Amino acid sequence: MAMVATSARDTGKTGTAKAWRPARSTIVSIVSVAVFFILWQVAPDLGWVNGRFTSQPSQVFLAAIEVLLNDDFFYHARISLTEFFLGFALALVVSIPLGVLLGTSQTARYLIDPPLMALYIAPTLVLLPILVVWLGIGMASKVAVVFLGALFPIVVNTMAGMREADPKLIRAARSFGASRLDVFVRILVPGSLPSILTGIRLAVGRAVLGVVVGELFVSQAGIGYQLNTYGSAMRIDRLLVYALVVSAFGYTLTVLVRALEGRVRTWRPE
Amino acid sequence: MMMDIFMRRQALILGTLSLVTIVVLWQLVVDFGIVNPFFISTPGAVWQEFLVQLNDGSLLTNILATLYSFALALGLAVAVGIGLGMLSGWFQDVEAALEPFIWFKYSAPTVAFYPLFIAWLGYGTPTIVAIAFLFALTPIYANTLSGIKNVDRDLKRAAISFGARPYDIFFRVALPGSVPVIVAGLRLGVGRALTGVVVAELFGANAGLGYSIAYYAQMLQTNRMMVPIVAVILLGVILTQALSYVEKKTDAWRVTHDN
Amino acid sequence: MAEIEIRNLGIDYRKPNSDELFAAVDNVNLSVGEGEFVSIVGSSGCGKSTLLLSVAGLVKITRGSITIGGKTVTGPGPDRAVVFQDASLLPWRTVLGNVRFGLEMQRWTGGDLTKQAMSMIKLVGLARFADYYPHQLSGGMRQRVNIARALAVDPEVLLMDEPFGALDAQTREIMGGELLRIWESDKKTALFVTHDIDEAIFLSDKIVVMGRNPGHVKEVITVDLPRPRTPEILDSERFTEFRRRLRAHLAADMAGMHFMEEAA
Ligand SMILES: Nc1ncnc2c1ncn2[C@@H]1O[C@H](COP(=O)(O)OP(=O)(O)O)[C@@H](O)[C@H]1O
Ligand SMILES: [Mg+2]
Numbered sequence: 001m002a003m004v005a006t007s008a009r010d011t012g013k014t015g016t017a018k019a020w021r022p023a024r025s026t027i028v029s030i031v032s033v034a035v036f037f038i039l040w041q042v043a044p045d046l047g048w049v050n051g052r053f054t055s056q057p058s059q060v061f062l063a064a065i066e067v068l069l070n071d072d073f074f075y076h077a078r079i080s081l082t083e084f085f086l087g088f089a090l091a092l093v094v095s096i097p098l099g100v101l102l103g104t105s106q107t108a109r110y111l112i113d114p115p116l117m118a119l120y121i122a123p124t125l126v127l128l129p130i131l132v133v134w135l136g137i138g139m140a141s142k143v144a145v146v147f148l149g150a151l152f153p154i155v156v157n158t159m160a161g162m163r164e165a166d167p168k169l170i171r172a173a174r175s176f177g178a179s180r181l182d183v184f185v186r187i188l189v190p191g192s193l194p195s196i197l198t199g200i201r202l203a204v205g206r207a208v209l210g211v212v213v214g215e216l217f218v219s220q221a222g223i224g225y226q227l228n229t230y231g232s233a234m235r236i237d238r239l240l241v242y243a244l245v246v247s248a249f250g251y252t253l254t255v256l257v258r259a260l261e262g263r264v265r266t267w268r269p270e
Numbered sequence: 271m272m273m274d275i276f277m278r279r280q281a282l283i284l285g286t287l288s289l290v291t292i293v294v295l296w297q298l299v300v301d302f303g304i305v306n307p308f309f310i311s312t313p314g315a316v317w318q319e320f321l322v323q324l325n326d327g328s329l330l331t332n333i334l335a336t337l338y339s340f341a342l343a344l345g346l347a348v349a350v351g352i353g354l355g356m357l358s359g360w361f362q363d364v365e366a367a368l369e370p371f372i373w374f375k376y377s378a379p380t381v382a383f384y385p386l387f388i389a390w391l392g393y394g395t396p397t398i399v400a401i402a403f404l405f406a407l408t409p410i411y412a413n414t415l416s417g418i419k420n421v422d423r424d425l426k427r428a429a430i431s432f433g434a435r436p437y438d439i440f441f442r443v444a445l446p447g448s449v450p451v452i453v454a455g456l457r458l459g460v461g462r463a464l465t466g467v468v469v470a471e472l473f474g475a476n477a478g479l480g481y482s483i484a485y486y487a488q489m490l491q492t493n494r495m496m497v498p499i500v501a502v503i504l505l506g507v508i509l510t511q512a513l514s515y516v517e518k519k520t521d522a523w524r525v526t527h528d529n
Numbered sequence: 530m531a532e533i534e535i536r537n538l539g540i541d542y543r544k545p546n547s548d549e550l551f552a553a554v555d556n557v558n559l560s561v562g563e564g565e566f567v568s569i570v571g572s573s574g575c576g577k578s579t580l581l582l583s584v585a586g587l588v589k590i591t592r593g594s595i596t597i598g599g600k601t602v603t604g605p606g607p608d609r610a611v612v613f614q615d616a617s618l619l620p621w622r623t624v625l626g627n628v629r630f631g632l633e634m635q636r637w638t639g640g641d642l643t644k645q646a647m648s649m650i651k652l653v654g655l656a657r658f659a660d661y662y663p664h665q666l667s668g669g670m671r672q673r674v675n676i677a678r679a680l681a682v683d684p685e686v687l688l689m690d691e692p693f694g695a696l697d698a699q700t701r702e703i704m705g706g707e708l709l710r711i712w713e714s715d716k717k718t719a720l721f722v723t724h725d726i727d728e729a730i731f732l733s734d735k736i737v738v739m740g741r742n743p744g745h746v747k748e749v750i751t752v753d754l755p756r757p758r759t760p761e762i763l764d765s766e767r768f769t770e771f772r773r774r775l776r777a778h779l780a781a782d783m784a785g786m787h788f789m790e791e792a793a
Contacts, residue, residue, distance in 0.1 A: 024362075024363075024366070025362060025363075025365070025366035025369075026366075028363050028366035028367050029366045029367065029369055029370050031367075032366070032367035032368070032370065032371075033370045033371075036371075053389055053390055107284065110280060110281045110283075110284035110285060111284045111285070111287065111288045112288060113281065113285055114285040114286075114288065114289055115288060115289060115292060117507075118503055118506075118507050119503070121461055121506050121507055121510045122502060122503035122504075122505075122506035122507060123461075123464060123465035123468050123469065123502060123506060125465060125468070125469050125472075126468055126472075126479075126480065126483055126498075126499050126502045126503070127499065128472065129472065129483050129484050129486075129487030129495065130483075130487065130492065130495060130496075130499065132487060133309070133487055133490060133492065133495075134309055205377075205379070208379050209379045209381065212379050212381050212382050213379075213381050213469055213472075216381060216384060216385075216473060217472055217473065217484075223382075224382075227382060227384070227385050228385060230385065231384070231385020231386065231388055231389060232385070234389060236386065236389065239385055239386060240386070242382070243378070243382040243383050243386070244378075246378070246379060246382045247374065247377055247378030247379070247382065248377075250377045250378060250379060251373075251374075251376075251377030251378070254376070254377050255377075422616075424613065424614075424616045424617045425616075425617060425619060427587060427613070427617070428611070428613055428617035429630075429634055430587060430605055431585055431586075431587055431605050431609075431610070431611040431613075432605070432610070432630070432631040432634035432635055432682065433605050433606070433607060433634050433635050433636075434634040438633075438634055442630070442633070442634075443619070446619070446621050447619075447621070449621070522662075523620040523621045523662050523663070523664055
């Protein structure tokens, strides 16, 4: 984690073909993480904290192996992943066209702005219990929560991206005889892509949150279900394994979208 | 200018229109038997239920319970987030030492650790506050950090030319210059703190808006459930709008007129 | 007392994205007498700001030395004040707050801060605008604030880095006249960076022409036009003569620059 975090900032600082020499900040980050893990490992052994409540890195590591080998891990992961990707795909299909419409039509925007903003700002997760009432305790209610969580960030950012497009550029294109479709495909889409990706990145965070909250609230299977199980059983080591899996998933997706965002932004002339 | 007022009025009219339409449609689909009121209730029934919950005091109790946890969590997040953010913005080593943990916090959904907090703190306010605190911490910390760290170089140089010491640069240049960014972080933090409180209340509490939503959901009482849901949404909008207003105020000097 | 002596000055910077150093200015020798107004002109990037900021104590001297009134420069000091471009005003402070800022930083002990600041604000003609914020002022007014802030600490040397660089031609001319009026009231030693030839001639006793790669002094021209100067001298024959000489210098430098670029 430390490596990724600091190297992102360091890129471009050293361009020469010199021997690689870690930056001070990288060393500090590594030391800091190492100290954390060492403290976590020795604190229960030395009786500073009750190991029953904190577990230990070594235990978590062993638990991770157990979980992967025989804990129906892949079954639960598949359920959660399905909920996540179904909800997210639905959100993409609905939100981008909606954002485009709202970004290009002022009347539509004025009409929908107040409820849209309210739902963007307010915690959509409060709708979870009513979704459960509607859709039951199975996967459908989680798909719906993911959908709602992911929807609004993408709509709002797509909308913003459409409106960001440079009017001068549009006028110039029109003066060369570009049709509305041309303007849309050649100017609006590439112009708003970075903004849309920003929306998708924010949506990933909310969607992961949605799956976990949905499953923790009520479920029969999934990562959140396992979190609940091991929480009540006080199996902190296994609980942490599942929590770390979710974190790693969110982290990986976020980094991927961010990388894509970075590439798209560099295409765009400032 | 005229155009501006016209547009704003148009936005207001159309916006109100859409809200009214939603409420009317909601009532009509039930009245015409298209949707079973058990699922979505009706505006009329929700209004009745609102009056009931208002009169028996339960609505106010729940709002206050939620606001109490919210205030505690936000207060903690502000103290810790701004404190650590200032240290990290000023001392590169502090930033580097905290960075891996902050990155982890960014990507990890805090609620995944909810059962852990239950194990540590038990059901109730401490766990709710802890979850909401962690929800709100990240944007407040990150914005403070970037505000202090990206102190305007021209201003810093001007201060140094008059003999400013590091202490002066921090308190007279970096900190006042960061106020708008920090307030923007607070606005995000407010929304997240509220989400955190309500979500944690959904899972386990004995009062609060989230608790009452979950409670009525278990009873399958949609009418009653809608009242706290609407209350949470309104609370979120009001709190965020209030912070947006403060943000605009503190940001006033950023406006540059090229004349 | 406040004469500036620059001896064999060299300043190295790090090249972007590498550990290599290059000389931004080298072998600069320059004397500025007490109460003299000296301008530095030269093409963009030739090291004018670097030279000025080294006198201010804001960049590290690599070789040689700078002394002011016999004292060696090692950092910023209360004997000098810098007028920057307008981006250096604190946007959250009013005009009064900004002019007080320099005094506060210096722990000024010469009396009431607000009174001192107000008298400078009056001097630059902004008395009515004391509680305006920078964004409410025009570019010219912001530069008056910058000048007032520098004068408020009563420095012996006034250092100015293209203070009117962001202004339109007309405002610029007015500000030049204002600066002269203010300067003539107590004739502080002044070092003034500009790329405007007319401005340099109009204001200065001496003009330092700098060349590039690395920045060096090509020539020092003494401008012996009588003072106080009025806008009429802009049309005088002697003024035109100075203008021609300076143009020739700068044009030669531009040609050199072109050549360098092709070679690179
Ligand atoms: N802080 C710095 N670090 C590295 N190079 C610099 C720095 N400041 C200026 N330079 C470089 O030094 C040269 C002289 O810059 P400067 O003194 O600003 O020129 P001028 O003021 O005449 O335009 C330029 O090539 C510029 O890019
Ligand atoms: Mg310069």
